[in-house]
Amino acid sequence: MFYSIRHVTRFRYSGPVRESVMELRMQPRSEGPQTLRSFQISTNPRAQLYAYTDHLGNAVYHFNLLREHEELRIEAQATVEIGQMPAWPDKLDPLEWSRYNDFNLSDDHFDMLEPSRFAKPSPELESFVKIADMEKPVGDPFTALKTLQRGIYDSFDYEPGVTEVNSPIEVALEQRRGVCQDFAHIMTAIARGWGIPCRYVSGDLYHKGSRDRSAANATHAWVEAYLPSLGWVGFDPTNNIMAAERHVRAAVGRDYSDVPPTRGTYKGDADSELSIAVSLEPTQAPVRHEDFLKVARPMVSPTPTASMPERLYHQQQQQQQ
Amino acid sequence: MQHEVFANTEDFGGPDIVAGTGRVSKPGVDAPYANYELGKPFDEMFAPDGQARAPYAAIDSRVSSLPLEELNRRQQAVEQSFLHQGITFTVYNDNQATERIIPTDLLPRIVTAREWDRIERGLTQRIHALNLFLRDIYNDGRVLKDGVIPRSMIYGSKHYRREMRGIPVPHGAYVNICGSDLIRNEAGDFVVLEDNLRVPSGVSYMLANRDVARRAFPAVFRSMGVRPIEHYPLELLATLRSLTPFHEDVSIAILTPGVFNSAYFEHAFLARQMGVELVEGRDLLINDNVVYTRTTSGLKRIDVIYRRIDDDFIDPLIFREDSALGVPGLFNAYRAGNVMIANALGTGVADDKAVYAYVPRLIRYYLAEEPILDNVETFLCREEKSLQHVLGNLDKLVVKAVGESGGYGMLIGPHASQKEREDFAEKIRADPENYIAQPTIQLSTAPTFVGNGIEARHVDLRPFILHGAETKLVPGALTRVALKRGSLVVNSSQGGGSKDTWVLSQ
Numbered sequence: 001m002f003y004s005i006r007h008v009t010r011f012r013y014s015g016p017v018r019e020s021v022m023e024l025r026m027q028p029r030s031e032g033p034q035t036l037r038s039f040q041i042s043t044n045p046r047a048q049l050y051a052y053t054d055h056l057g058n059a060v061y062h063f064n065l066l067r068e069h070e071e072l073r074i075e076a077q078a079t080v081e082i083g084q085m086p087a088w089p090d091k092l093d094p095l096e097w098s099r100y101n102d103f104n105l106s107d108d109h110f111d112m113l114e115p116s117r118f119a120k121p122s123p124e125l126e127s128f129v130k131i132a133d134m135e136k137p138v139g140d141p142f143t144a145l146k147t148l149q150r151g152i153y154d155s156f157d158y159e160p161g162v163t164e165v166n167s168p169i170e171v172a173l174e175q176r177r178g179v180c181q182d183f184a185h186i187m188t189a190i191a192r193g194w195g196i197p198c199r200y201v202s203g204d205l206y207h208k209g210s211r212d213r214s215a216a217n218a219t220h221a222w223v224e225a226y227l228p229s230l231g232w233v234g235f236d237p238t239n240n241i242m243a244a245e246r247h248v249r250a251a252v253g254r255d256y257s258d259v260p261p262t263r264g265t266y267k268g269d270a271d272s273e274l275s276i277a278v279s280l281e282p283t284q285a286p287v288r289h290e291d292f293l294k295v296a297r298p299m300v301s302p303t304p305t306a307s308m309p310e311r312l313y314h315q316q317q318q319q320q321q
Numbered sequence: 322m323q324h325e326v327f328a329n330t331e332d333f334g335g336p337d338i339v340a341g342t343g344r345v346s347k348p349g350v351d352a353p354y355a356n357y358e359l360g361k362p363f364d365e366m367f368a369p370d371g372q373a374r375a376p377y378a379a380i381d382s383r384v385s386s387l388p389l390e391e392l393n394r395r396q397q398a399v400e401q402s403f404l405h406q407g408i409t410f411t412v413y414n415d416n417q418a419t420e421r422i423i424p425t426d427l428l429p430r431i432v433t434a435r436e437w438d439r440i441e442r443g444l445t446q447r448i449h450a451l452n453l454f455l456r457d458i459y460n461d462g463r464v465l466k467d468g469v470i471p472r473s474m475i476y477g478s479k480h481y482r483r484e485m486r487g488i489p490v491p492h493g494a495y496v497n498i499c500g501s502d503l504i505r506n507e508a509g510d511f512v513v514l515e516d517n518l519r520v521p522s523g524v525s526y527m528l529a530n531r532d533v534a535r536r537a538f539p540a541v542f543r544s545m546g547v548r549p550i551e552h553y554p555l556e557l558l559a560t561l562r563s564l565t566p567f568h569e570d571v572s573i574a575i576l577t578p579g580v581f582n583s584a585y586f587e588h589a590f591l592a593r594q595m596g597v598e599l600v601e602g603r604d605l606l607i608n609d610n611v612v613y614t615r616t617t618s619g620l621k622r623i624d625v626i627y628r629r630i631d632d633d634f635i636d637p638l639i640f641r642e643d644s645a646l647g648v649p650g651l652f653n654a655y656r657a658g659n660v661m662i663a664n665a666l667g668t669g670v671a672d673d674k675a676v677y678a679y680v681p682r683l684i685r686y687y688l689a690e691e692p693i694l695d696n697v698e699t700f701l702c703r704e705e706k707s708l709q710h711v712l713g714n715l716d717k718l719v720v721k722a723v724g725e726s727g728g729y730g731m732l733i734g735p736h737a738s739q740k741e742r743e744d745f746a747e748k749i750r751a752d753p754e755n756y757i758a759q760p761t762i763q764l765s766t767a768p769t770f771v772g773n774g775i776e777a778r779h780v781d782l783r784p785f786i787l788h789g790a791e792t793k794l795v796p797g798a799l800t801r802v803a804l805k806r807g808s809l810v811v812n813s814s815q816g817g818g819s820k821d822t823w824v825l826s827q
Contacts, residue, residue: 021607021638021649021650022638023638023653050609050610052656055483055486055487062650062653064607064609064650066608107465107472110472110476111483113476264638264649265637265638
C-alpha cells in the first residue's frame with residue numbers, strides 16, 4: 001500500500017517577527033513494514049534546512065529565519081509504502097509478564113518505563129484507574145493492553161478544543177474528554193505503571209471514511225507498547241484499534257514533548273496563529289500539489305505567559321488530534 | 322631593607338617583618354586566642370595538645386605580636402579592598418536587593434605540599450572517572466549493563482539529557498571546569514563531600530582572597546613559599562581553547578544569565594582576565610547553525626562558549642521553552658560541532674546525591690584503581706548489609722532520600738525523637754532503594770579573626786579542576802568559612818565567608 005502525505009503548516013503573526021528558529025519532526029520513519037519512498041520539505045520564506053537524527057531515530061529538520069516576516073509556511077510531502085503487517089495472536093500466555101527481564105529489555109525499553117513530562121502518575125490518574133477498575137492488569141500483557149485501550153475509548157469522548165497542546169492529562173481526566181494526544185498519554189502512563197515499556201507515536205492516520213473518531217485533517221498520535229514476544233505493538237486508544245496499515249509513523253518518543261511535528265521560537269511582540277492542513281491518500285505515483293488544499297480551522301496558540309522581565313521568545317507548537 | 326619598604330607600599334600592614342618562631346601561643350589562654358576553643362573536630366592550626374602546627378608558626382608569631390587594633394585595621398583594609406573592587410553578591414530580601422561583600426577573613430588557611438599532592442592526585446583521578454562515566458552513559462551504557470549503577474538512577478535523574486546521547490565531545494571531556502567540595506574529617510584526612518560538575522563558582526573569590534591576604538601579611542607570605550595561583554585565568558583560557566581544533570582566531574565568550582545573577586561579578590571578572598567577550602543570551606544568535614554575537618561592526622562568530630547558565634535554560638528550542646536567558650538553536654549548532662560549550666550539557670547527572678555514593682565504585686570500574694580521596698562514608702540502603710547498619714544506628718546518622726533535595730525526606734538522627742526515628746525506619750524498610758545515610762559531618766576548624774580576637778570556625782575547601790586536552794589544578798582553593806560560632810553552614814547566602822588558601826611549595 002502506497003500513501004501520499006502532504007502537510008501544510010502555516011504560522012501567521014499579528015505583526016512582524018524575526019529570528020525564527022524551528023525544528024520539524026515530520027519525516028515518516030523507514031522501519032519495519034513502513035518504507036519511506038520520497039520526502040521533500042520547503043519553507044516560505046525560504047530557509048536553509050539542516051537535518052539530524054535524534055537519539056530515538058527520528059529525522060529532525062531545522063532552520064532559522066533572521067529577517068522580519070509575518071508569515072511562515074512549511075510544506076512537507078512524503079510518499080510511504082506500508083507492507084504486510086504481522087498478524088497478532090488473540091492473546092499471549094501469562095508467562096509474558098516474566099519476560100520483562102534484563103535479558104529481554106535494553107536501555108531503550110528502560111527509558112520508556114519512567115514517568116515523563118506528560119505521561120506521569122497523579123491523583124487524578126489514580127482515581128480514574130480506580131473507577132475504571134484498571135489498578136491491576138487482567139490476563140496476559142497483550143490482553144491487558146487491549147482491555148486498557150477499550151476502557152479509555154469507552155470512558156472518554158473525543159472532542160477537540162477541550163484540551164490544548166500543553167495541557168497535562170489531568171484536564172482530560174477531569175472532563176472525560178480530549179483528543180488523541182491526551183488518550184495516548186493516559187494509556188502510556190497507566191501501562192508504564194504496570195511495568196510495560198510504552199512510547200508515544202506521532203504520525204498520520206488514513207481515515208478511509210471509517211468509524212474513526214479522530215479528525216482527518218490533523219496529525220494523529222497513538223501508543224506503542226513493548227511485548228517481549230512480539231516487539232513494539234501499536235495501540236490506538238482514540239479509535240480503539242490496533243495500529244496497522246492505516247497508521248503512518250513519523251516519530252517516536254517518551255511522550256508528545258519529545259516529538260512535536262513543529263517546535264519553534266521567534267522574536268517580536270506579536271501573537272502567532274497556526275493552521276495545519278494534512279492530507280493522506282492512497283497513491284500509485286507521486287501526487288500533484290494542487291490535489292491537496294484542505295485547510296483546517298485556524299488554531300490560536302496559547303498566549304505566552306510573561307514570566308521573565310524581558311520575554312521576547314515565544315514558543316509555538318501544534319496539538320496532535 | 323630599602324627594597325623591602327618599597328615593595329610593601331601597597332600592603333595593608335605597611336612594612337612587615339617575620340618575627341621568628343620564638344613564641345608559642347596557647348589557644349584558650351594567650352591573646353589573641355583567648356576564646357579559641359579546641360573541640361572534637363580537627364583544627365587546622367592547633368594540634369589537640371594546643372601546640373601550633375609547624376606550617377602555622379610564622380603566621381602565629383606575626384599575629385600574636387600585633388595589637389588587636391592593628392589586626393582590626395588590617396581586616397578593615399581587606400574589606401575595603403573587596404568593596405572597591407566590587408567583589409559583591411546580591412542578597413534579596415523584602416523585594417530589595419542589597420549588594421554585600423563576601424565576608425573575607427584576614428588569616429590564611431595553609432595546606433602543606435604533601436596534603437596538596439594527595440588532593441591533586443585524588444581530584445585528577447576523580448574527574449577522569451566522572452568524565453568516563455558521563456561518556457559511557459551518553460553512549461554505550463556499559464556501566465548500566467554491567468549493573469554497577471542502577472538504571473533508574475540515571476533515567477530518573479532530571480539532569481540526564483537524552484539529547485546528548487551519541488554526541489561526540491572533544492577529548493571526551495564533559496566536565497571542563499569542576500569545583501569539588503572537600504572537608505577534613507576528625508582524623509585530619511581530606512574527604513570529598515560533593516562534586517560540582519555543572520557551573521561551579523567561587524574561583525574569582527579564590528583569586529581576590531589571595532590578592533588581599535598577600536597584602537595583609539606580606540613578609541610572612543613571602544617567607545613561606547606559597548605557590549602562585551594568579552595564572553588561573555590563563556589556564557582556563559588554555560582549557561577552553563583546547564576544545565576546538567583551531568589554533569588561531571579562536572573566539573571565546575562567557576555566557577552569563579545577566580547582571581542579576583549572584584555570580585555576575587565572577588563572570589565579568591573572568592571575561593576581563595581572559596580578554597574574552599561577556600555575553601548574555603540575547604547578544605547571541607544562530608544563523609545557519611553557527612553562533613554569532615552582535616557587535617557594533619556586525620555579526621562575529623563564536624567558537625567556544627563558557628556558559629554560566631544551567632542546561633535547562635540554555636536553549637528554549639530544546640530545553641525549557643520559557644527560558645529567556647538562552648539562545649534558540651544553540652544546541653543544534655553544538656550538535657553540528659560548530660560551537661563548543663563548556664561544561665558540556667548533561668553533566669549534572671553525575672553530581673547528585675545518589676550518584677555521589679557510587680563514585681568510589683566508578684573509579685574502580687573505569688580506572689581499576691583505588692580512590693585516592695575517599696567520599697564521606699555513605700551507606701546505600703538498597704544493600705542489605707548497609708540497610709541493617711542504618712536501621713541499627715539511626716540515632717547517629719543523617720538519612721537522605723536520593724530523589725529529593727533541599728532537606729525534604731531527610732532524617733537527622735541525633736536531633737530526631739524516638740518516634741520520628743521509628744516512623745522513618747518504616748519508610749526506609751518500605752523503599753530502601755530510595756535512601757542513603759551518612760554520619761553527621763564534622764568540618765575542621767581554622768583560626769578566624771572575629772573582631773576581638775581569633776577564634777575557631779568551621780571551614781571546607783573547594784579546589785578548581787580544569788579538564789580539556791589535559792587536566793590541571795591551580796595550587797589553591799577557595800576556603801569557605803562558617804562565620805557563626807559552631808555553625809557548619811559555609812554558603813555565602815547564609816552567613817558564610819571565605820579566606821585565602823596557601824598551598825606550600827614544600
